[in-house]
């Protein structure tokens with residue numbers, strides 16, 4: 347039987363339309379900065395992709411900066427906006443943001459994983475101008491922060507807001523009142539190698555790498571046009587979200603029925619339709635991931651971005667899970683999850699749990 351890929355939050359499988367767009371752009375070639383006809387054709391394709399992505403995510407084309415991915419989009423925003431400002435960063439942010447903001451104050455989250463709005467209001471009320479970084483959806487738990495309220499607090503206190511929407515984009519509606527918002531192509535079903543930073547109208551940012559002045563001087567370097575074309579073509583099918591949410595609900599109901607001792611992280615909070623983080627107390631996440639992998643089911647422990655490192659999840663630790671913060675696995679359904687994904691996952695998970703219990707007895 348085909349392996350069951352349930353690690354979409356690490357990377358989504360390439361969508362057929364994105365694959366076709368990548369190949370077309372690769373074969374067409376051309377550098378958008380060249381003035382001859384091939385360059386002008388590449389420039390047209392770049393601007394068409396910009397218009398499509400901007401329209402889809404509610405931005406103006408002139409306010410969209412293409413990047414090499416989500417990490418770079420976050421870094422441009424955090425470095426560019428934080429000059430002369432205090433940095434306030436959510437405790438469950440992705441390393442892409444945390445690493446760009448090493449001197450930040452950490453904003454706590456509530457036990458359900460959502461931002462602690464009272465703590466944010468207190469931090470904003472004292473001290474100088476701030477830059478707040480809070481993600482739209484968490485990569486490990488799928489928990490959505492209340493960004494409308496966060497944005498209102500920021501506006502009231504003259505703070506800027508950067509939103510890492512890498513996991514939310516294409517899965518849930520995006521917040522509107524940001525200063526900057528980061529996207530990543532390969533989390534949408536495009537290829538790796540392209541991302542985007544959306545800017546509030548009128549906002550400008552210095553480039554991290556100046557290069558040849560591309561992207562209106564906001565991101566130097568030849569634009570990765572095949573990956574950008576793939577990003578622009580990576581559009582969900584109608585009904586996809588509802589289909590994934592139904593599979594997610596079946597998985598959660600099944601887990602509760604099989605194992606009353608299992609805990610679903612962030613269960614009470616609004617979450618992504620495709621993500622379940624299930625904690626099996628006392629069993630290291632790595633053990634679970636390997637056992638499921640041997641059974642042909644691909645899930646992950648914590649953030650897959652940390653190059654195979656597994657240990658305590660800082661996200662689950664920030665939610666107060668203590669020792670069990672090392673015992674959560676992330677199940678993230680891809681856009682093309684098969685109709686029997688929930689049943690196959692539950693059968694493998696239940697068998698794994700039985701084996702581990704017999705082994706422990």
Ligand SMILES: Cc1ncc(COP(=O)(O)O)c(C=O)c1O
Pocket residue numbers: 355356414415416417418420440442481483484485510512513530531532541651
């Ligand atoms: C929430 C979040 N932000 C940023 C990133 C980094 O994106 P990229 O892989 O495109 O650099 C990831 C990747 O896992 C992520 O989950």
